[in-house]
Amino acid sequence: MSKLLSPNAGPASLPRRIMQQGRYETITMLRNGEQLILAVVLPLMALVGLAVTPLLDGLGGSRVDVATPGVLALCAMSTAFTGQGIATGFDRRYGVLRFLSTTPLGRGGLIAGKILAVLVVLFLQVLVVAAVAGLLGWQPRPEAWLPGLGLLVLGAAAFTALGLLVAGTVRPEATLAITNLLWILLGALGGIVVPADRLPSLLQGIVHFLPSGALGQSLRDAFLLGSVPLPAVLVLLLWTVLAGAAAIRWFKWN
Amino acid sequence: MRSPDSPVLTIDGLIKDVGPLASLDGKMLRVVSGLSLVAERGQVTALLGANGAGKTTTLECAQGLQKRTGGSVSLLGGDPDTAGADLRSRVGVMLQDGGLPPSARPIPLLRHVAGMYQKPMNVDALVERLGINQFSRTNVRRLSGGQKQRLALAAALVGNPEILFLDEPSAGLDPQSRQMVFDLIAELRDAGMGIVLTTHLMDDAERLADYVYIIDGGHNVVEGTVAELLRHHHTADSAITDRTLYFDAPGGLSLNGVVGAGLQVTESRPGSYAITGAITPKDLASLTAWWAERDIMPASLRLEARRLEDVFLDISGRDLR
Numbered sequence: 001m002s003k004l005l006s007p008n009a010g011p012a013s014l015p016r017r018i019m020q021q022g023r024y025e026t027i028t029m030l031r032n033g034e035q036l037i038l039a040v041v042l043p044l045m046a047l048v049g050l051a052v053t054p055l056l057d058g059l060g061g062s063r064v065d066v067a068t069p070g071v072l073a074l075c076a077m078s079t080a081f082t083g084q085g086i087a088t089g090f091d092r093r094y095g096v097l098r099f100l101s102t103t104p105l106g107r108g109g110l111i112a113g114k115i116l117a118v119l120v121v122l123f124l125q126v127l128v129v130a131a132v133a134g135l136l137g138w139q140p141r142p143e144a145w146l147p148g149l150g151l152l153v154l155g156a157a158a159f160t161a162l163g164l165l166v167a168g169t170v171r172p173e174a175t176l177a178i179t180n181l182l183w184i185l186l187g188a189l190g191g192i193v194v195p196a197d198r199l200p201s202l203l204q205g206i207v208h209f210l211p212s213g214a215l216g217q218s219l220r221d222a223f224l225l226g227s228v229p230l231p232a233v234l235v236l237l238l239w240t241v242l243a244g245a246a247a248i249r250w251f252k253w254n
Numbered sequence: 255m256r257s258p259d260s261p262v263l264t265i266d267g268l269i270k271d272v273g274p275l276a277s278l279d280g281k282m283l284r285v286v287s288g289l290s291l292v293a294e295r296g297q298v299t300a301l302l303g304a305n306g307a308g309k310t311t312t313l314e315c316a317q318g319l320q321k322r323t324g325g326s327v328s329l330l331g332g333d334p335d336t337a338g339a340d341l342r343s344r345v346g347v348m349l350q351d352g353g354l355p356p357s358a359r360p361i362p363l364l365r366h367v368a369g370m371y372q373k374p375m376n377v378d379a380l381v382e383r384l385g386i387n388q389f390s391r392t393n394v395r396r397l398s399g400g401q402k403q404r405l406a407l408a409a410a411l412v413g414n415p416e417i418l419f420l421d422e423p424s425a426g427l428d429p430q431s432r433q434m435v436f437d438l439i440a441e442l443r444d445a446g447m448g449i450v451l452t453t454h455l456m457d458d459a460e461r462l463a464d465y466v467y468i469i470d471g472g473h474n475v476v477e478g479t480v481a482e483l484l485r486h487h488h489t490a491d492s493a494i495t496d497r498t499l500y501f502d503a504p505g506g507l508s509l510n511g512v513v514g515a516g517l518q519v520t521e522s523r524p525g526s527y528a529i530t531g532a533i534t535p536k537d538l539a540s541l542t543a544w545w546a547e548r549d550i551m552p553a554s555l556r557l558e559a560r561r562l563e564d565v566f567l568d569i570s571g572r573d574l575r
Contacts, residue, residue: 004380005445008414009373011343020369028357091355099353099406102317103413104339104370254319 011104021105021113026120029083038078038183039125044132046193047071051136059195061224068133068140069148069219070193073155075125077192077212080118080156082179085163088114089175092167098254107253111164118156126152144223151222154236155215161243162211168251186212195220208232211239262330262417262448263293263316269324270311270472285311287472288325293417293450293465298443300459301452302566303469309452310350312469313419316450317347330416343371346415350422352406356395360386360405363394364412371413380408385434399426407435411442418442420451424458436462456563466562468569475569483565496564499529499538502553503545512544513537533557 011017029035050056050067059066091097101107126149130138140148167175186192189203191213196204207213214235221229268289273282286308293299301309314320316327318334327334332341354363361381368374381387384404389397397405403426410418423439424432439462443449453459459466460480468476468483476483505524513519517531529537545552 004375004383004411005442005447006373006375006414008344008416009371011339012370012372014339017339017370020366024366028355032357094356095349095351095353096355098319099347099349099409102319102342102345102347102349103367104343106339106342109339 014109017105017109018112018116021100021109022116022120025087025113025117029079029087029117029121030124032083032087035083035087038083039075039121040128043071043074043078043125043129046074046187047129047133047136050193055194055198059198062137062139064133064136064138065140065224066195066220067193068129068138069223070195070216071129071133072126072148072152073192073212073215073219074187075129076122076152076155076215077159077183077186079121079125080159081163082183083121084114084118084160085167085179086172086176088164088167089170089172092253093172095254101253114164115157115160118160119153122152122156140223141226144226147228148219148222151215151218151228151233151236154233154240155211155219158211158215158236158239158243161240161247164251165243165247168247168253186210190216192216209235211236214239259295260331261292261294261328263291263299263450264328265289265291265312265316265325266327267325268312268315268322268327270308270315270320271323272311285472286315286322289469289473290325291467291474291477293448295416295448296443296446297464298439298449298451298462300463300466301450301469302454302456302459302463302466302562303452304454307469308472309454309469310421313421313450313452317345317419318342343413344416346410346413346418348406348410348418348420348423350425352394352402354394354402354406354409356393358394359391360394360397360408361390363405364408367409368412373414375412375414377412380412383438384408385431400428400431403427404431404435407438415447417448417450420449422453423451424453424455456561456566460562468566470569476565480562483562496531496559497533498558499533499541500554500556500558501527503527503550507550509541509544513541 012020047067051064056063056066097110100110105113163179166178170178188194189199190210191199191207193216196207196213196217199207208217208231214232218229218232218236221227268286269284270286271282271284274280275283289308289312291299291301301312303309311320315322316329316334318337321335329337330341330344361377364377364381368377381390384407386405386408389401394402394405403423407420407423410420423435427435439449443464451462463480465479466477466483467474502525505521507527509519509529513529514531514534514537517529517533517537520528520530522528
């Protein structure tokens with residue numbers, strides 16, 4: 001009998017496999033410098049920039065009160081869409097997805113692990129952004145946190161589905177380009193940090209139907225007005241379902 | 255000899271179409287066409303074939319990485335296309351491209367994969383056994399081909415699989431690591447693991463395989479133990495007595511009448527000769543006598559018996575494909 005080999009005792013339990021993958025993906029994300037710039041540095045720059053310029057004046061709150069919910073929405077887009085999309089695209093290129101799908105983790109566990117990692121990183125981003133915003137004088141309604149976090153999770157779901165759709169259908173270089181470009185375009189013009197009524201009138205009608213606009217608007221409503229706009233929630237749900245279904249249909253594992 | 259135990263893998267009439275491909279005017283390409291094989295516990299089963307013969311596709315259909323178009327596959331009694339975690343935990347897979355994340359370090363990566371199993375191998379012992387500790391502080395991205403290969407083998411083994419798939423296991427290995435990997439494969443085989451590997455290197459198959467399937471054009475053409483293939487499979491012009499004598503000497507020698515008329519003499523490059531056929535001691539004597547008369551001393555001289563490579567080339571043709 002080989003000294004190494006012992007009888008096969010089956011897979012670890014499903015929750016343990018997902019936790020294991022989630023932890024691994026979280027550490028990988030946090031150790032990636034470019035990812036940290038996208039996830040933390042750029043959102044904080046946006047926060048400070050919006051707090052010191054008059055761009056958001058006259059929207060029914062202090063600058064930082066209007067800016068912070070949008071920056072939280074931007075964090076969700078950074079991590080769930082751009083960061084996770086690029087990582088998945090390159091994992092696909094290097095055969096990592098194929099290898100892991102032959103282990104007990106499987107395809108379902110792999111996706112679950114990625115979603116877990118997105119949620120953990122997003123939670124850490126919220127802590128950092130909220131702390132910095134607090135120093136800048138942010139005063140969120142305490143009762144807004146529960147719906148606010150729920151909206152962030154829903155937004156992360158929509159952006160994760162979109163990120164996986166891109167990562168699973170085009171080359172990783174194209175995923176890199178598409179998700180970075182969309183991050184810039186949606187970040188600047190998608191109604192995420194800058195509310196729709198401050199955008200050119202041409203865009204105003206469109207941004208409400210974008211996941212960026214819906215997430216930014218609903219978070220601002222939650223934290224500024226204490227209400228959750230149903231249409232924006234429906235838009236986010238619709239993007240999640242459509243992009244999720246498209247990703248399941250067209251995602252190529254190799 | 256085939257074992258009476260239930261096989262670890264049975265493939266019957268496997269068909270796999272890919273496409274539609276633009277290069278074929280949007281038609282499907284049949285990559286595997288009716289391939290059948292059986293792999294037993296405690297044996298190394300080799301799929302031997304040229305590039306593009308359908309070896310990797312066959313393996314991927316057996317691993318559940320590709321859905322088959324037709325035929326049946328029984329992997330440890332289950333269907334790889336619908337395999338759950340229980341079945342996957344009993345199967346170890348080493349992919350041709352490794353499938354390891356470039357930014358990972360070897361030992362944390364192995365511990366991560368080990369975490370997917372109830373009772374994995376001892377990672378430290380595995381790392382020691384495959385010499386991975388020599389490069390444990392290097393990212394996968396910076397590992398050499400052979401180092402990556404050893405790490406991928408460790409990742410495939412860490413769950414104590416009952417069947418191990420190895421796609422081109424010796425690719426990129428230096429002679430020392432090759433010996434290390436081959437020794438480990440033999441040890442695992444002796445411990446009862448069923449090992450299925452692909453290779454286009456006859457030498458690998460000769461050294462490792464208990465049973466060989468020669469694959470050509472998407473189906474198996476000949477099968478048997480290495481000894482059986484060498485003994486039984488010969489065409490009219492290549493008998494078991496066939497040998498090849500290679501030597502290097504001045505170019506342009508005319509050996510007509512020097513050796514027996516039935517032997518084939520070729521000069522593949524100027525000065526590089528091969529004499530093939532049923533070479534007799536008399537042929538050797540007359541050849542060396544002929545050299546002595548002319549004061550020709552060959553720069554090299556090598557006599558080889560028929561090898562698996564010759565069987566393979568007889569079967570799949572000597573054309574470059």
